Amino acid sequence: xxxxxxxxxxxxxxxxxxxxxxLRFTRxxxxxxxxxxxxxxxxxxxxxxxxxxxxxPVLSLFGxxxxxxxxxxxxxxxxxxxxxxxxxxxxxxxxxxxxxSAFSFSKADRRHIGAFPKEFFGGHGxxxxxxxxxxxxxxxxxxxxxxxxxxxxxxxxxxxxxxxxPGLVRWAYPIHDLSMFVMTAAVIGHMYLGLLHPDSRASIxxxxxxxxxxxxxxxxxxxWYNEVKSTGNRFHL
Amino acid sequence: MARKMxxxxxxxxxxxxxxxxxxxxxxxLPAEKTHLIESYQTMKxxxxxxxxxxxxxxxxxxxxxxxxxxxxxxxxxxxxACLKACTSKAISKSADGLVVIDQDxxxxxxxxxxxxxxxxxxxxxVRKKAYKCTGCVDRVENGLTPACVQTCxxxxxxxxxxxxxxxxxxxxLNEVRRRYPRARLYxxxxxxxxxxxxxxxxxxxxxxxxxxxxxxVSLTLWQDVIRPVGTVAVGGAAAAVVVGVLGNLLRGGxxxxxxxxxxxxxxxxxxxxx
Numbered sequence: 001x002x003x004x005x006x007x008x009x010x011x012x013x014x015x016x017x018x019x020x021x022x023l024r025f026t027r028x029x030x031x032x033x034x035x036x037x038x039x040x041x042x043x044x045x046x047x048x049x050x051x052x053x054x055x056x057p058v059l060s061l062f063g064x065x066x067x068x069x070x071x072x073x074x075x076x077x078x079x080x081x082x083x084x085x086x087x088x089x090x091x092x093x094x095x096x097x098x099x100x101s102a103f104s105f106s107k108a109d110r111r112h113i114g115a116f117p118k119e120f121f122g123g124h125g126x127x128x129x130x131x132x133x134x135x136x137x138x139x140x141x142x143x144x145x146x147x148x149x150x151x152x153x154x155x156x157x158x159x160x161x162x163x164x165x166p167g168l169v170r171w172a173y174p175i176h177d178l179s180m181f182v183m184t185a186a187v188i189g190h191m192y193l194g195l196l197h198p199d200s201r202a203s204i205x206x207x208x209x210x211x212x213x214x215x216x217x218x219x220x221x222x223x224w225y226n227e228v229k230s231t232g233n234r235f236h237l
Numbered sequence: 238m239a240r241k242m243x244x245x246x247x248x249x250x251x252x253x254x255x256x257x258x259x260x261x262x263x264x265x266l267p268a269e270k271t272h273l274i275e276s277y278q279t280m281k282x283x284x285x286x287x288x289x290x291x292x293x294x295x296x297x298x299x300x301x302x303x304x305x306x307x308x309x310x311x312x313x314x315x316x317x318a319c320l321k322a323c324t325s326k327a328i329s330k331s332a333d334g335l336v337v338i339d340q341d342x343x344x345x346x347x348x349x350x351x352x353x354x355x356x357x358x359x360x361x362x363v364r365k366k367a368y369k370c371t372g373c374v375d376r377v378e379n380g381l382t383p384a385c386v387q388t389c390x391x392x393x394x395x396x397x398x399x400x401x402x403x404x405x406x407x408x409x410l411n412e413v414r415r416r417y418p419r420a421r422l423y424x425x426x427x428x429x430x431x432x433x434x435x436x437x438x439x440x441x442x443x444x445x446x447x448x449x450x451x452x453x454v455s456l457t458l459w460q461d462v463i464r465p466v467g468t469v470a471v472g473g474a475a476a477a478v479v480v481g482v483l484g485n486l487l488r489g490g491x492x493x494x495x496x497x498x499x500x501x502x503x504x505x506x507x508x509x510x511x
Contacts, residue, residue, distance in 0.1 A: 123488065
């Protein structure tokens, strides 16, 4: 995973286009994001089919209930192992810095969170220049991190329930579901901001080819953008 | 139909195990190899082929030995934890109090098995279905008594109307207490009143039964709090997105934006500052 990742539409990365856009996510970051996203949705659908009769018919797409249970476990391993491995292989620096940033809230982040509801519903909130991840994104990161950890731990207990005391297994079910609800609510808001919200949906390109429009970077992540321009350090907490 | 009850008077049980055999016969459950567990007990737990067995406990006190025998099977709770745990609506409770697993609806997830305070339902690893004593619902609904009750020679098992049989059980308890002062009824109140009510000769712990069986707090939290609240929260997030899209439409967010984003690959002539 080269830090200076220039894959994508090679023909278009002319000098003129380069001035218009800036690399936000490396290939490794994008890979982890999409492995997490795709496996999450597969796990969600197969899991909901077990949890609720309302979703049960969907399991026929996976070959029935018993096949869906196997798929749920196989995908769970990918969900956990592949993303965890990305913290150690390739170019893991950006993964660790994302993790670190999610746990460090500055005053600017808190101000962004204050303005977030207004922004979310199409208004314009005032907040200071933001880093690579703004306050709202950090909240989403935290929900994803804690959701993933708790859903993984409880899932292990449920999978190997014969090896754990019944009292612990009984608690694994509510924890597994609570994590699922938190992450599902978060991903709905996340997809809205990345795909539908007029002010922020340009950010999707950061997860497709890695680059976001300069205009977007300046208005949403000014502190990070200035750092990239002045020092070449593409990571700014 | 008024609630029925099976009175299991352990003071009359001789440990003959005819109940196990009768159960197997009625339910078409084949015999299987047994092992001596302790005393005269030959089954350790329920299996797909054995839904009821007798537990034997020998207790030595004051130079005398007491046999504590108990026919184990599903209690058929008035407030069954298995039914609450089932996400497939495969478990139902009949009017006379029998808790039955519908084999067609069961997917073998094992939520019932994990949440039963008595550890009764098990998942058949081969068929991927949960199984347990049905209370011979197919006999009872046709005016017969459960097979185990039908066969019990010493009269340790009786079937009848709950009110009448409970009164009888209390009378019997008074008699038994002269010899076993710690004797008690088990299942009158427990788990919303169980259909199998036992006259135990000693404390439940002696029989390895829970002293205060209850629907697990984790199960109530899961089914009555997390699932409804979580559903509302996810619905709320979806509703917020709809409101957000409408808000942006009304405030002209999409017009200001100047068309769909292009990832900065093309220079757009016009476009809002934000």
